Amino acid sequence: MTTTVEKPSHDAPSGGKAPLVELKNVGKTYGNITALKDICLRVHAGEVTGILGDNGAGKSTLIKIISGLHQQTEGDLLVDGESTRFSSPADALSKGIATVYQNLAVVPLMPVWRNFFLGQEIRKKSFPFSLDANAMRATTLTELSKMGIELPDVDAPIGSLSGGQRQCVAIARAVFFGARVLILDEPTAALGVKQSGVVLKYITAAKEAGFGVVFITHNPHHAHMVGDHFVLLNRGRQKLDCAYDDITLDRLTQEMAGGDELEALTHELGRKV
Amino acid sequence: MTTQADLEVADHKVVRDERVKERNRLQRLLIRPEMGAGIGAIGIFVFFLVVAPPFREANSLATVLYASSTIGIMACGVAVLMIGGEFDLSAGVAVTFSSLAASMLAYNLHLNLWVGAALALVLALGVGFLNGFLVMKTKIPSFLITLSSFFMLAGINLAVTKLVAGQVATQSVGDMSGFASAQKVFASSFDVFGVSIRVTVVWWLVFTAVATWVLFKTKIGNWIFAVGGDADSARAVGVPVTKVKIGLFMFVGFCAWFVGMHLLFAFNTVQSGQGIGNEFFYIIAAVIGGCLLTGGYGTAVGAAIGAFIFGMTNQGIVYAGWDPDWFKFFLGAMLLFAVIANNAFRNYAAKK
Numbered sequence: 001m002t003t004t005v006e007k008p009s010h011d012a013p014s015g016g017k018a019p020l021v022e023l024k025n026v027g028k029t030y031g032n033i034t035a036l037k038d039i040c041l042r043v044h045a046g047e048v049t050g051i052l053g054d055n056g057a058g059k060s061t062l063i064k065i066i067s068g069l070h071q072q073t074e075g076d077l078l079v080d081g082e083s084t085r086f087s088s089p090a091d092a093l094s095k096g097i098a099t100v101y102q103n104l105a106v107v108p109l110m111p112v113w114r115n116f117f118l119g120q121e122i123r124k125k126s127f128p129f130s131l132d133a134n135a136m137r138a139t140t141l142t143e144l145s146k147m148g149i150e151l152p153d154v155d156a157p158i159g160s161l162s163g164g165q166r167q168c169v170a171i172a173r174a175v176f177f178g179a180r181v182l183i184l185d186e187p188t189a190a191l192g193v194k195q196s197g198v199v200l201k202y203i204t205a206a207k208e209a210g211f212g213v214v215f216i217t218h219n220p221h222h223a224h225m226v227g228d229h230f231v232l233l234n235r236g237r238q239k240l241d242c243a244y245d246d247i248t249l250d251r252l253t254q255e256m257a258g259g260d261e262l263e264a265l266t267h268e269l270g271r272k273v
Numbered sequence: 274m275t276t277q278a279d280l281e282v283a284d285h286k287v288v289r290d291e292r293v294k295e296r297n298r299l300q301r302l303l304i305r306p307e308m309g310a311g312i313g314a315i316g317i318f319v320f321f322l323v324v325a326p327p328f329r330e331a332n333s334l335a336t337v338l339y340a341s342s343t344i345g346i347m348a349c350g351v352a353v354l355m356i357g358g359e360f361d362l363s364a365g366v367a368v369t370f371s372s373l374a375a376s377m378l379a380y381n382l383h384l385n386l387w388v389g390a391a392l393a394l395v396l397a398l399g400v401g402f403l404n405g406f407l408v409m410k411t412k413i414p415s416f417l418i419t420l421s422s423f424f425m426l427a428g429i430n431l432a433v434t435k436l437v438a439g440q441v442a443t444q445s446v447g448d449m450s451g452f453a454s455a456q457k458v459f460a461s462s463f464d465v466f467g468v469s470i471r472v473t474v475v476w477w478l479v480f481t482a483v484a485t486w487v488l489f490k491t492k493i494g495n496w497i498f499a500v501g502g503d504a505d506s507a508r509a510v511g512v513p514v515t516k517v518k519i520g521l522f523m524f525v526g527f528c529a530w531f532v533g534m535h536l537l538f539a540f541n542t543v544q545s546g547q548g549i550g551n552e553f554f555y556i557i558a559a560v561i562g563g564c565l566l567t568g569g570y571g572t573a574v575g576a577a578i579g580a581f582i583f584g585m586t587n588q589g590i591v592y593a594g595w596d597p598d599w600f601k602f603f604l605g606a607m608l609l610f611a612v613i614a615n616n617a618f619r620n621y622a623a624k625k
Contacts, residue, residue, distance in 0.1 A: 090511060093511075101509060103506065105505075105506040105510050106503070107499045107502035107503040107506050107507065107569060108502065109498070109565075109569045109570050110498055110499065110569070114495055114498070117495075118495060118496075118507065118510050119496075119499075119510035119512050120510075120511070121495055123492065130486070130490035131489075131490050131491060131492065131494075133490075
C-alpha cells in the first residue's frame with residue numbers, strides 16, 4: 001500500500017545554518033494506530049514550509065508535536081540543532097515556537113487590544129498595578145499597522161473583525177511575543193479569496209522579517225504562492241518533500257489531488273519513471 | 274454620519290476600512306451591557322414615584338436601598354461568576370449556611386463571634402472551592418453541580434441545626450463576646466440628613482466598585498472575561514482557566530459569607546430554612562443588569578442596577594398598597610422584558 005513510498009530527502013538551501021526546527025524520522029502512534037511515520041522536515045529562518053495534505057493525512061498531529069501539545073513516539077525533534085522534547089505548549093513557546101490555531105485562540109466578545117495581550121497583559125509600574133490600557137491599545141495599533149492592517153478602533157470586539165483580520169491579529173500577537181517560528185494551522189481554510197490574500201501577504205511579510213513559518217493547508221494554490229519548501233502528507237506518511245524550484249503548481253496540485261487508490265498509484269508510478 | 278458616508282460613496286473615495294465602521298458615541302453608550310437596565314431602573318423609579326406616594330419619602334429610598342443591598346452584594350459575586358461563564362445555584366442557601374455556621378460554631382464552642390465568623394468564612398470559601406473544583410474536574414455544567422450542592426447545603430442547614438440547636442433556628446448570639454463590634458461592621462446603620470442608612474448599602478457599593486475595578490483594570494479581570502467568553506482560547510494563550518474559575522466560585526462563597534454575617538448580626542438568630550430561592554434573585558439581578566447567560570459579557574455595575582430594580586419593585590409594591598403576592602409576577606415579567614430588551618440593544622448596537 002504505502003510501503004513503497006519514496007522519501008526523497010531534499011536539503012533546502014539554508015546557508016549552512018542549522019534549521020530553527022527540524023524533524024528527523026518523527027512518528028506518532030496512538031495505541032495501535034499509527035498517525036504519523038517517518039516525517040522529516042526542516043524550518044529555516046526566513047522560509048515558509050508548506051505542509052499539505054488532505055483531511056486525515058496527519059497534519060494536525062504533526063503540528064501538535066511541533067507545538068508541544070503532544071509528543072512524538074519515535075524520531076527526533078531538533079530546535080536550533082539540539083534534540084528536544086516539549087512537555088507543553090508553554091515549553092514550545094518559550095523556545096520561540098508559536099502556533100496560531102484554526103480557532104485562533106481569540107475571545108470574540110473581547111476588544112481587539114484585550115485579545116492581543118490576553119495572558120501577557122501589561123501592567124502599570126506603580127501601585128495598584130492596574131492594566132496599562134492605553135499602552136496596550138497603542139501597541140496593538142502599531143503592531144497591526146506594521147503588518148498592514150489599519151483598524152479604526154481597537155476597542156471593537158474582535159468578533160466583529162473579518163476572518164482575515166482576526167487571523168492577522170492572532171499572527172501579529174505571536175510575532176510580538178517573541179515567536180521565531182510561526183505555525184499556522186490552515187489560516188486560509190475559512191476565508192474568502194480576498195481575505196486569504198490578506199493572510200498570504202502577511203505570511204510573506206513574516207517570512208521577509210526573518211521568521212520561520214510552517215504553513216499548514218490543503219490548498220496547493222495558497223501553498224505554492226508563499227511556500228519555499230513543501231511537504232506533502234498522505235495517510236500519516238510523507239509523500240513529498242521538495243523545494244519551490246523543484247515543483248510546479250500543477251504538479252503540486254496533482255500530487256494533492258491523489259485521493260483514491262488508483263490515482264495515488266498512478267502518481268507513484270509516474271514518479272518512479 | 275450617514276450623510277457623510279453617502280457623500281463619500283458618491284465620490285467613490287471611500288478610504289476607510291470597509292469592514293469595521295467607527296461607532297458613534299450614542300452607539301457606544303447603547304452597547305454597554307448595563308444600558309438597558311439603567312433605562313429600566315429610571316422607568317421603574319419614575320413609575321413608583323407616580324403611583325406610590327409613600328415611595329417619594331427619603332426613608333423609603335433608604336429601605337429600598339437596604340433591600341437592594343442584601344441582594345446586590347450577592348448579585349455582584351454571581352454576576353462576576355456569570356461573566357466567567359459559570360452558574361451558582363447554591364448561592365442562596367450558602368448565605369444561610371455561613372450564618373448558621375458562624376452562629377453555631379461560636380455558640381457551642383464558646384468562641385468569640387469573630388472567631389466563629391472566621392471559621393464560617395473558611396467553610397464558605399471551602400464550599401465555593403468544592404463547587405469550582407468539581408465543575409472544573411468533572412467538566413459537568415455548573416448548573417448541575419451547584420444544583421446538587423444547593424440541595425446538599427439546604428439539607429445540611431436544616432439537619433445540622435436541628436441536631437445541634439435542637440430547633441429550626443439557632444440560639445441568639447446577641448450577648449456573646451464580639452457581637453457589638455461585629456454588628457458595627459456588618460449590620461449597623463448611620464444617619465445621612467436625618468435618614469437612617471444601613472451599612473450594607475455602603476458595602477454593596479464597595480463590592481460593586483471593587484468588582485468593576487478588578488474586571489476592567491486588572492489582569493484577573495481580563496482573564497475572567499476570557500474564561501467566560503472562550504475557555505479553550507483562554508487556555509491556549511496561557512490563562513490559568515481552572516484557577517480563575519475556582520477563584521470565582523470562592524468569591525461567590527465570600528459574598529455569601531458576607532451577607533450571612535449581616536443576617537446573623539442583624540437578627541441575632543438564624544432560621545435554618547431561609548435563603549432557598551434567593552439564588553434566583555441574584556441571577557435575575559445579574560441578568561437584568563446585562564450579564565450574558567453564556568458568559569464573557571456583563572458588568573458589576575449592571576448587577577448593582579439589577580439589584581436596585583429588585584429592591585424598588587420589592588418595596589414599591591408595598592408602598593403602592595398592592596398585594597405583595599404580585600411581586601414575583603412583576604419580577605418575572607421584568608426579567609423577561611429585560612432579557613428581550615438587552616438582547617435587542619446588543620443586536621442593534623452591534624449591527625450599526
